[in-house]
Amino acid sequence: MDHRTRWTTEPDTRGAAVDTAPAPQRRVARPRADALRNRERIVDAAREMFVEHGADVPFDEVARRAGVGNATVYRHFADRAELVRQVVLTVTGRVADLAEQGITTADADEGAAFGALRTFVHAAADERIGAMCPILAPDFDLYHPDLLDARERLEQSIEGLMERARAAGQLRTDIAVGDLMVALSQLTRPLPGTACMGMDSFIHRHLQLFLDGLMTPARSELPGAAATLEDLRQN
């Protein structure tokens, strides 16, 4: 007995037949402009707050920050999981964009492959990749349909970027995309208090050090095995 209407999941096309606009090719009901704006503001607010306070910020706070009532958040996102998913989706897309740009750079100049990887990592940190931290939580549905494509694209692009660097002989061969993503997530994870955002510069220092450790020649033997993101969730 779900009585909420969310245009994203089940667009209500009831009134679509009376659409008087001269563009009859559109089938789906067009959401209102202000609703769209609100939706975006909520996701944006949530993303910022995830980075600062982690994924379990009070919903009311997100609403306040987005400048809407609390119930509006629920109109757009059935539950916390859905909001988290949208935030992750957004960030995933942006980061994938960055990785693809890196691939372009690497393809243009093989010698720049590892440099492109570096650039990507730092840019991803700036792009709030830390807001993706909920994907590590055990109750996050990593295989949700809405996420599959974006995640696939992200993994492909990062893998591609790493492959370029590996092919150029610049990236050690005993690490996989999962290693990079987890370490990146961990090192950029939101700190408990907003006051510490001054750590941004720290984060980049440590990312830089970690990247140095990824270069060839490998300076140590790694324990465990290289892994993809899925491996993490096999429990």
Place this chain on the structure above:
Amino acid sequence: MDHRTRWTTEPDTRGAAVDTAPAPQRRVARPRADALRNRERIVDAAREMFVEHGADVPFDEVARRAGVGNATVYRHFADRAELVRQVVLTVTGRVADLAEQGITTADADEGAAFGALRTFVHAAADERIGAMCPILAPDFDLYHPDLLDARERLEQSIEGLMERARAAGQLRTDIAVGDLMVALSQLTRPLPGTACMGMDSFIHRHLQLFLDGLMTPARSELPGAAATLEDLRQN
């Protein structure tokens, strides 16, 4: 990875060895043996739970795990801050022990200095250094009197260990003790869900990579400036 072994070295229990016979010459009230035992069990339980679930676990849960009533926790620790402080104090002492052991090793063989640093980092991770994560929170009183000595000792010992490696020409010179501690905290921080504790092996992979990045020769230039722990809190 047994963390219950060095119970007796805790500062709180100093003097506990005295028997229970009436000793009227001492002024301070002698705590009952079972009270002391309870106190230890509470700190122990809290430390484990901080690692697994973060610092905001329900107090009742800590009490249950410690096998005491909830009110007993409040009898021993006025508030959450005090319990957190005690946990941090305990872990700080243990990790400082590890660092001092490393110094001994390094002093015995200069060529082993960086190796001693490696050993220390991995051992600290096993020693639940992740339970120290609350020190990153803005409402944690880093300068509390009870903590000063232990923190001083920890910083001194890590600094000493790094200095040995630096002197041996094995550790890059553009990083300071704060860098190591923050990155170590971040990379070993508790994951939101206990289910993911299978990541332990991952953690060691990434620590290893990070350590590789610390070696000489430096493979990149670091942004920002080397910093101590205090720097983090200057906001």
Place this chain on the structure above:
Amino acid sequence: MDHRTRWTTEPDTRGAAVDTAPAPQRRVARPRADALRNRERIVDAAREMFVEHGADVPFDEVARRAGVGNATVYRHFADRAELVRQVVLTVTGRVADLAEQGITTADADEGAAFGALRTFVHAAADERIGAMCPILAPDFDLYHPDLLDARERLEQSIEGLMERARAAGQLRTDIAVGDLMVALSQLTRPLPGTACMGMDSFIHRHLQLFLDGLMTPARSELPGAAATLEDLRQN
């Protein structure tokens, strides 16, 4: 058991048959055809849902079932009370129709008087008399002007039907119309969960037993006093 058959007898739709051509001679604003249709659909939906889920179904749910937006419900009915009143009005009319049919039958054959009462009771149950349950709530305005006529007619007709049976010596004389209506309401009241609608057959069993108890000769002495519907509300 089709309850959509007698739509056209509803008071609200009187005059709806007039065409849509401009008819300036009438003073009252002529409601648009689609508005009327919506109004009917809302009342219809609400009636069904009252029977299934009780009178406190979410308004949005009623709107959805009626195929209109939620605000449209408020356009037609200022508040929940008004919607409830319309539903009761509708059902009252239908049940009164049934009672009058019963009177006709009874008048044709005195011996069939009690049988006509039986038929009426079962038909009323099928006619969703359960949707009238809100009249038992203390905040229902039993004396609302819109309701007076219909209620009068209903009471008159049931009273008439009972009088026939009483005159035929088939109905015990110590019960009044209020007894019948309340027991009928109670025995057919909606069950908390829609899943139990399979009880329909049960309802008829129990109505039948109750009717048996109404026959002469009376098999017991009744406590309290025979009462009309108003008596119930005297508190």
Place this chain on the structure above:
Amino acid sequence: MDHRTRWTTEPDTRGAAVDTAPAPQRRVARPRADALRNRERIVDAAREMFVEHGADVPFDEVARRAGVGNATVYRHFADRAELVRQVVLTVTGRVADLAEQGITTADADEGAAFGALRTFVHAAADERIGAMCPILAPDFDLYHPDLLDARERLEQSIEGLMERARAAGQLRTDIAVGDLMVALSQLTRPLPGTACMGMDSFIHRHLQLFLDGLMTPARSELPGAAATLEDLRQN
């Protein structure tokens, strides 16, 4: 990660070993007197309110009426289902007592069998059998272990009582225990508003009429089939 301790479901026997009382035969921790008192007050309050307002009264109201804080209700009853179950359990027990008393009466004098049934029905109504209405809701676990015995006893005793009346030739043979219980529930169901409690006398009138319908000789043929309570839940 259930962190509540409820003595009913999992009595905490942790401290039982230090029981210094001279009655070592008790194993389970004895609940505090005031806690027991509160528990009873909550159940009592809930029972009254179920009768008056149905099973979905605000928990805070129940707490207020019981004179305790809202969280205390949750300490004693994990969720609403558990509170409802306890209320049902209590009422079931009382009503079963009544039925067994009726059996005794009937056994003493066969001619009094139906009279005993009458007495039982009216007494059950006074005993707030209406508070059992939640058992009709589809989300009520009719087969919960805590309930099985009581329900068995109730059904057995009512069946026994009916059997006596049937054997005495006073009760029609085409009805079963389910018929009686459902009709009894329906006719005594809580009315939406407390104001209507003046209906008590009405309820007894209608029960009386219904009972009259149960007597031999049967005055009509019943539709459907006699059924037990379980039949209702087969959907």
Place this chain on the structure above:
DNA sequence: AATGAATGAGGGTTCATTCAT
């Protein structure tokens, strides 16, 4: 000293109602 119980405040979620398109 230790405990179980009680409490009130706060976050999550739903829903009747109002607003803007």
Place this chain on the structure above:
DNA sequence: AATGAATGAACCCTCATTCAT
């Protein structure tokens, strides 16, 4: 006239903290 969106109040439930035994 009709609609989708927004809102705040109410309820549910949890948990840090205090109280009584």
